[in-house]
Amino acid sequence: MDQDIRIGFQAKVADAPDIRAGALLPGEKATLRWRDSSDCLHFSSDESDGVVIVEPDLILKRAILQDEYYEIITLQISHSPSSSAPAFDVDLTELLPSKMAYLPGSAEILSGPDGEIIEGTSHLMWHFDAVDPSWADAKKVILSYRAIPENQSNSQRPSAILSWTSAAGDDPNERKYFASDDGEGPISQSDQELAIAMIDDPDPVLPGGILNYTVNYRNSKDSAIWAMAHVIYDRNVSFLSASPPPDTGTEGQWTVGDISPQGSGTINISVRVNPSAPGGSELVSHAQIGSSSAALSRTKVIGSSALVIENNASSPILCPGGSLNYTLTFKNEGSEDALNVTVTDILDSNLQFDEVAGCTPRPSRIWRDDEGVHLFWNAETLGSRVLSPGQFGKIDLRARLEDRAEGHEIDRIINRYAVASETTAESFQSLETLVVRSVFIRKTAPKNEYFKGELVNYTILFGNEHSIEASDAVIIDRLPDVEFVGAIPSPSRINGNLICWELGTLQPHSSGSILLCVKIKKRPEVIFRDNQSVSGRGYVAARQMLNTSQQARALINYANITAEISGDEVRDSSCAIVNLLDAYGAAIETTQHGSGDLEHVQLMDYSTKCGIILKSHTRISHSPVSLRLSGKNQTVDSLWTDLTSSANYYRQEKLSESYQYMDEIEKDAAILLDPNQTVYNSQSEFSGGIAQMSYLHGGEDATSGGMAISERFHGNFLLQRYLDSYGRGASYTESSFGQGFVSTDKRTPSYESYLHGSGLYRSRETFAGDRWIHKNVSLIFEPQNLSAGSIPVNYTSKWREGLSVGDGRSGFQISSDAIQMIFLQKDALMDSSSLTMTQEFEGISSTKALTGWNATLDEIFAGRFSQDLKIRNSCPGLKWPGPPLVSLS
Structure with a gap:
């Protein structure tokens, strides 16, 4: 009888060092042995082919x-x-x-x-x-x-x-x-028809030094028609010169013109670095040609010491009665010597410190207050009168947590520390250590604020500080409204938002950790687009409100641990709170009302993800109108009001413009609010009313950072205004003329420009944040008899105008003030270290210069004068400016 018997089995290739891709494993030999009916023994064998090893690569x-x-x-x-x-x-x-x-x-x-x-x-x-x-x-x-x-x-x-x-x-x-x-x-740069590159030299650069930019552009495809190049400078550089020169009245715009296929060109620019630019900082400028081709330049500033300090604790946890070792390491990572380096450490008030043996080296001075134990090491103790680049020092100290902390609600201790020198002020950092008792659990997140869609990597630290083991330990984590991504180690089970780890036995004085990753849920994106056009005659009252921000909320993640020790259940719990930045977004509100003729075109794009864009054209003329309402003829007579207010919560910026008591107005306006910038572009011509514009970035007065702008015009004016806050700081440009009352004020922590008075007015000004001011004004005083609706308003104030720059740290300041002006023609350029000014006036003019060397310039001219003046810092390379150099005619 013929019969086939098939035997199959699987074998795995071992992960052995000599088994690599391409290796040939010898074939396997199989032998069959059997006996026939006569009890005779028979054999048959065969050998398989060799096996070639393959591997993924x-x-x-x-x-x-x-x-x-x-x-x-x-x-x-x-x-x-x-x-x-x-x-x-x-x-x-x-x-x-x-x-x-x-x-x-x-x-x-x-x-x-x-x-x-x-x-x-x-x-x-x-x-x-x-x-x-x-x-x-x-x-x-x-x-x-x-x-x-x-x-x-x-x-x-x-x-x-x-x-x-x-x-x-x-x-x-x-x-x-x-x-x-x-x-x-x-x-690589974007594959645009127009490509651009920006090269800096030298890199790194010294404070007060000259920095050269080379901007190369090239057209790789069809002819480019009327191309324009733009350069946006870092706030810590000031423009000196360029070849070819920029367009008239600008420092960062070049009209390149038509560029033939494969055509190219170069722009060479020289700028001066701010003498007070801190060592270790970075200068970021960028160039752009066309609509989307851009290049960045990043230059490191050197020339001063850059001190850093680190603090490491011997353990992330501490129990009452336990000891903790801190190691402070300070280093000069700059390019120059750091002189008289000192270190300060503030121990938590709950820690005990041995003043004799608790530290190496011993502190130069020790004192106690409500903050804790202050330890101070001077340069002699540390041997750091001169700390050269790359050199470092180390301090070891030991402290003990009080036993009485067992009965207190202390969950962490905080150690604060700082390093300083002759040119580096103290800036305290902190290191936290968790205080634990018995069986414990502590849960932390790496930061406090998150956006929707971000991952949160929680750390759950647990352990047993008893001297006997804890059995049946279980951790349960209660997730808030988030998506579970993963954990190391993996959970024992998951039930909805409850994540469970069955740990079993915890040995005495042992600890462990769990890494838990979750994702904050995204909310659906809302997109709204509005394109409208309306014209006619009658009475209008319209209002629009759009807001992409949402109410801020917090996610609270609870975790607890339970275990048994000697038959008694012990437990501990912890929570981690993270705040969601849902409040970040943008908001805009528009209002119009009045009677007469109206022509209005508006385009609005709204996205909860990207922000808001508003573009509008408005032409209105006031007149009484007769309307038939409820079967009766009624006359409505209302001057026009046009209001726009906006807020960019991404960048903590607020912007508004308003037109009130208007007889006639024609304006084109565009506002962009997104996570990267606020852009405002407005052109308007109006008569008989009050126009106001305000912008605020940072604090209410911009003294601690940011920028504040406030403008008010009453009368008949033509206004052109442009603001762009992309990058490190906002830049504002205005061009306006007319007759009436004017009050403007622009300020940053270092710069200020103001003007107010009544009469004939013409102005062109660029206020480039904390970089420079260029101002050209022509003013003639005349009393103005105006009205705000039915209320007469008389203005009789003569013109007052001024600009200033100052550095509170060094005491350096330059200012120019003009008061009681009958007429004033003035052209002034001011940067962080100089003022160039030409003016002709009738009134009182005051110019002051003050330096950290106590050298001053204080001039007052009263009467009718023409003046050319140049003031510049004579020692731009020094942190403390030298006496000013003055040229006067």
Whole structure:
């Protein structure tokens, strides 16, 4: 009888060092042994063919494309030509440097198998269950995301780690593979018809030094018609010269004109670095040509010591009666010597410190107050009268937590510390250590505020501080309204928003940690577009309100631990609170009412994600109108009011313009409010009313940071105003003329420009934040008899005008004031260290210059004069300016 018997079995290839791709494993020999009916023994054998080892081999490549606002990073994964096996459990982790921020929601899988994206502020991860060998050659897995550089040098780039395995799932015999990308490589510009590059020299640069920019542009495609180039300078540089020179009245605009195919050009610019620019800071300027081709330049400022200090604790937890060791390390990371370096440490008031043996070296001075124990080391004690670049010092100190803390509600102790020198002021940092008792749990988040869609990486620290073991330990975490992403170690079970870890036995004086990752849920994006046009005659009352911000809220995440010790249940709990930045957004409100003729065109785009854009054209003329209401003829006579108020909560900016008591007005206005900037562009002509504009960034008075602008016009005027807050600070330009009453005030922490009075008025001014002021005014005093509706208003104040710059730290100040002016013609340019002014006036003019060397210039001219004046800091390289150089005619 013929019969076939088939025996099958599986064998796994061992993860041995000598087993590599291409290796040939010898065939296996099988032997069959049997006896026939006569009890004779027979044998038969065969040998299989050899087995060739195959392994998955992946290649990782990166490309960085820089557009106007972001860096677009593209990562490509593909099988190498030698790869012939699928790659399993593929994880690509992208690590961002500390000075680069991920744009939430921008990570994508452009091509590839189904995968998962896990987002974080400092890292991203893409996961694929498998990538088969078909993803090779031109067919690649392509991943992309956007990031925003935040004042880092060009050498700081993201890096990536790619890992994969040879078998699916968790197999103990699988082989793990890794590839990495250190982020090195060129940065490409956007593939536009017009390309631009910006080169700085020298880099690094000294405070007060000359910095040269070379801007190269090129047209790679069809002819470019009437191209324009723009350069936006860092607030800590001031324009000196350029070749070719910029357009008249500007320092950063060039009308390039037509550019033929493959045509190119160069602009050479020289600027001076602010003498008070701090060492270790960065100058960021950028150039733009066309609508979307831009280039950035980042230059490091050196020339002063850059002191840093770190504090490390021997343990992240401390129990009552326990001791803690701190190690303070201070270092000069600058390019010049740091003189007379000192260190201050403030121990928590709950800590006990041995003044004799508790520290090495011993402090120069010790005192106690409500803050705690103050420890101070002078330069002689530290041997740091001169700390050269790269040199460092170390302080070791030991403290003990009081035993009585057992009965107090102390959950953490805080250590504050700082380093200082002759040129570096104390800036305290803090280090927290958690106080624990018995079986404990503490939950923390790396920061306090998060946007929707961000990942939150909680750390749960737990342990047993008893001298006997704790059994049946269980941790339960109660998640708020978030999405669970993962945890290390994995939970024992998940039931809705309850995450449970069954820990079992906790040994005496042991601790552990859990990393818990969750994602804050995104809310649906709301998009609204409005395009309207209305014209006619009658009475109008209209109001619009749009707001992309939402009420701020907090997420509270609770965690608790229970265990048994000697038959008694012990428990502890903790919570971590993070605030959601839902309040960030933009808001705008418009109001119109009046009687007469109206022509109004408006376009509005509204997005809860991107912000608000409002563009409008308005032409109105006041007159009484007769309306038939409720069967009766009624006359409505109302002067026109046009109000627009806006707030950019992303950037803490407020902007408003208003027109009241208007007989006639024609205006074109555009307002953009988004996470990157506030842009305001308005042109208006009006008669018989009051026009006001205000802008505020930062505090109410802009003395502690930001900018404040306030303008008021009453009479007949033509106004052109432009504001752009993109980048480090806002820049405002206005051009206006007319007759009536004017009051304007613009200020930052260092600069101020003001003007008010009545009569004939013409002005052109650029107020470039904390960088410079250019002001050209022509004023003639005349009393003005005006009205606000039915109320007469008489203005009899003569003109007053002025501008100033000052540095409170060094005492350096320049100011020019004109008061009681019958007429004034003035052209002035002021930056952080100089004033150039030409003026002709009848009135009283005052000019002052004050320096940290106590040298002063104080001039007053009363009468009719012509004046040319130049004042500049004679020692721009010094932190403390020298006496001014004055040229007067």
